[in-house]
Amino acid sequence: METIHRETFWLISPGYVVLLYSFAAISLGVFGFGFYRRFRLWQSGQKEKVSWHDVKANLRYFLDMAARQKKIKRDKLFGLMHRFVSYGFVVLFIGTCLVFIDYDLGIPILRGYFYLVYEAVLDVFGLLFIAGLVIAMSVRAGKRRTRLRHTVMDQAFLWLLAVIGLGGYVLEGIRISLSQSSYAIWSPVGYALSRLFAGNPLFAAESYPIWWMSHAVFSLLLLAIIPYTKLFHFLTAPIHILFQPVKRTGKISLPYHLDEQSPDEWSNPAKARGVHKISDFTNWQLLGTDACTECGRCDSQCPAHLSGKPLSPRSIVTKIRDHMQPNCEIGSFIQPAELQSCTTCGACVEACPVSINHIDLILAMRRGLIQNMVMETEAESTLLKLEEQYNIWGKPWSERADWSKDLQIPRLDTEDEKQKQGA
Ligand code: SF4
Ligand code: SF4
Structure with missing residues (x-):
């Protein structure tokens, strides 16, 4: 036989x-x-x-x-x-x-x-x-x-x-x-x-x-x-999906927890460091960009991209991948307007089949922008008004509540109201 x-x-x-x-x-x-x-x-x-x-x-x-x-x-x-x-x-x-x-x-x-x-x-x-x-x-x-x-x-x-x-x-x-x-x-x-x-x-x-x-x-x-x-x-897509901790849509990674910091650490800016150059990303974030298949699912779901804003989550990922040299400055290949256009809605993360977290990448680079004092004029003035006047309109304290005058909204700081609330 x-x-x-x-x-x-x-x-x-x-x-x-x-x-x-x-x-x-x-x-x-x-x-x-x-x-x-x-x-x-x-x-x-x-x-x-x-x-x-x-x-x-x-x-x-x-x-x-x-x-x-x-x-x-x-x-x-x-x-x-x-x-x-x-x-x-x-x-x-x-x-x-x-x-x-x-x-x-x-x-x-x-x-x-x-x-x-x-x-x-x-x-x-x-x-x-x-x-x-x-x-x-x-x-x-x-x-x-x-x-x-x-x-x-x-x-x-x-x-x-x-x-x-x-x-x-x-x-x-x-x-x-x-x-x-x-x-x-x-x-x-x-x-x-x-x-x-x-x-x-x-x-x-x-x-x-x-x-x-x-x-x-x-x-x-x-x-x-x-x-x-x-x-x-x-190779990289299965590795990234397996080893990158499971990202659930809507959950944003925080650079640090304020309540876990000591008063000394509050003033340590290193903890809040944003991304300025490629080596400021984490090793897994860099590997993740190599897992991108350029399928465009993120772009097709991104409200900013679809409404004509200068943002393409796919390009954010591929630009990081293509400029991956430790000292390459982010500003040399990504414009502030791209990062500022993101609404952090998470649609891209939800759509990505290889578990890339665009929001983490974008927010880390945005933190870098803020440290470099690059911010949208509108956002900057809103934050300043909040800091100085405790309201987003920048009104003096005496006028802060004017907007509610004719709306019959109870004031929590009156005696009547305090009694009603059992204070
Ligand atoms: S999180 Fe940002 S990049 Fe992602 S889909 Fe929403 S707006 Fe677009
Ligand atoms: S959905 Fe993910 S894999 Fe597809 S292009 Fe966007 S980042 Fe790349």
Whole structure:
């Protein structure tokens, strides 16, 4: 009986194998350097510890947002696309890791029925992966989501992923058509392709190594560019969702609690320090900006943005990401008017699928503005009136209550009223 197992370098000459490992080493090196570079930049921020007081809630949040993709699902078609692509990508990646364990580590796991199930599962998820990419390409080509930015690079990333997915099927189809293995039906897509390829010189044994090498080069190219492009969110988004303490909409992080400060600390301005430069953000805030997928959900919900104010929460996040150098001054790439336009309504935080807290970013930078004495004229004069006259109109004390004269509102400081209130 035919032995059921995976033949890893079938029809591949030793020269090609050496080339593959050389490319793999370069690609891993480029990936590692890119990752380390960003990691150092995150580390340049203020240290913010992960809060583990509610591990269960964090895990539940991760399952809902990263695994079940609850927020992404709100857009039905795009939600379907994203689940197809991400689940397909993860399963194909696990499949590649199993090949590494089987061949490179010499632990024979891809054998017998396990191997057959492995083939079937990868075939199905590969198909979902490609279906998801087709949906994404057609939505982007038709510009059917105004919230999306339609750049050439976005299309290029989709094509690169599609070429890798299709390349895997071509290799499988050629392998099955030439080897005529008795268990080929466990790879239904590869099996169907093998029937199409039979007798076609483009998919003959001589062409196989070229197909194989090009598939490997595209896959390694993808690995190398991940930390340098928005594809980095493949890694950073799940990390951010899992480790960033669960943010509930409407809850704003405070820089400090006044009632927990000693009188000496009240006059210590360091406690209330706002963000002036990139390294004033926390390490998790910086990592979070690398998790941004540029999906535009925050912009599409932001009342300030929609009413024509000079604020785009997506741009706030991507500008911080793109200017991430420890000493880069915020004022060199974000205008005060952008920060002052935010109403702190929280719609962006609620919409963001990767748990970015725009309000915390914006308020921290606003605190920086106030320390630099940059404030909207109207807000500044209102605060001054409050400070000096205890009312927002700046009226003298004797006229403070004039507005209530004809409204028959009881005065709490009269004797009658005090008695009524039981004072
Ligand atoms: S919190 Fe600010 S940035 Fe976010 S949606 Fe509301 S106004 Fe826009
Ligand atoms: S900040 Fe969040 S919602 Fe806004 S574009 Fe980035 S990932 Fe999308």
